Amino acid sequence: MSEYRHGQPTEERLSSAPGFGHEVERTLQLRAAFVHGHLNGEKAAALSLWLVALDTMSEEPITLHLAANDAGLRAAFMVVDTMEAIRSPVHARVTGQVGGPALSILASAQRRTMSRHATLRLAEPQEKFDGTAAELAIRESEHRWLADALYASLAKVTGRHVDEIHDDAEQGRLFTPTQARAYGFVEEVHGLQTENLS
Numbered sequence: 778m779s780e781y782r783h784g785q786p787t788e789e790r791l792s793s794a795p796g797f798g799h800e801v802e803r804t805l806q807l808r809a810a811f812v813h814g815h816l817n818g819e820k821a822a823a824l825s826l827w828l829v830a831l832d833t834m835s836e837e838p839i840t841l842h843l844a845a846n847d848a849g850l851r852a853a854f855m856v857v858d859t860m861e862a863i864r865s866p867v868h869a870r871v872t873g874q875v876g877g878p879a880l881s882i883l884a885s886a887q888r889r890t891m892s893r894h895a896t897l898r899l900a901e902p903q904e905k906f907d908g909t910a911a912e913l914a915i916r917e918s919e920h921r922w923l924a925d926a927l928y929a930s931l932a933k934v935t936g937r938h939v940d941e942i943h944d945d946a947e948q949g950r951l952f953t954p955t956q957a958r959a960y961g962f963v964e965e966v967h968g969l970q971t972e973n974l975s
Contacts, residue, residue: 808834808865810841816848816879818855825859832863839865843883844873844895850902850923853878857885857930871895871963878902881927883962884934893968897952899945902927935961 810827812820831839860867860882869886876898883889883897891897902924908916928946932939937960954966 808837808839810839812841812843812845812879812882813873814844814846816845816852816856816882818849818852821848821852821855824856828856828859828863828865828867832865836864838887839867841867841869841882841886842872843869843875843879844871845876845879845882846874846898847877847900848879848882849904850878850920850927853881854923854926856882860885870967871897871957874898876900878923878927880962881930884930889934889963890965890967891954891957891963893954893966895954897957897962898949899931899942899952900949901946931962937961 808831810824810831812824814820816824828839828841866887867885868888869883869890871883871889871891872895874896875883877900880897880899902920904920928939928942931937931942935942952960952962954963954969957963958966
């Protein structure tokens with residue numbers, strides 16, 4: 778992980794990153810990160826920079842507040858790769874709707890919880906490609922490989938078969954917090970009584 782120790786992220790760089798603004802010092806103290814809306818490449822790079830910055834400060838857990846209703850496959854796995862490279866464990870808390878490839882980020886967290894008004898959306902990754910026939914073939918091959926990696930990561934964390942994950946994704950299945958816990962996506966739902974989760 779020595780590559781993350783060179784050119785340590787500065788507060789100035791973090792302040793200019795999309796989604797962070799002027800609350801850098803406070804959020805660094807809280808060891809928190811936030812993801813809202815569609816996670817594209819720019820947001821994924823900013824989030825990865827933020828996670829690395831937190832990791833350089835301490836190996837204490839990082840709380841990742843997730844409300845990414847969708848993501849590009851490349852963007853999602855950029856964040857996943859960062860989470861796997863840093864020392865600090867990442868605890869994901871779903872605070873809104875999380876769907877599509879963004880579920881791979883949830884699956885990669887060491888601890889996964891969910892707010893009682895949040896939802897999960899299991900759906901097939903959808904992306905459009907432009908370019909020559911050769912370029913399209915390469916991109917489509919990469920898309921299939923990353924989609925398979927997404928389904929495999931979800932199957933691993935839920936303990937379900939990849940085919941079941943894929944079938945549910947084809948249907949665009951939605952999960953309430955209770956259903957998400959029963960399916961294996963999360964371990965705990967905040968704000969609900971234990972008896973309501975059975």
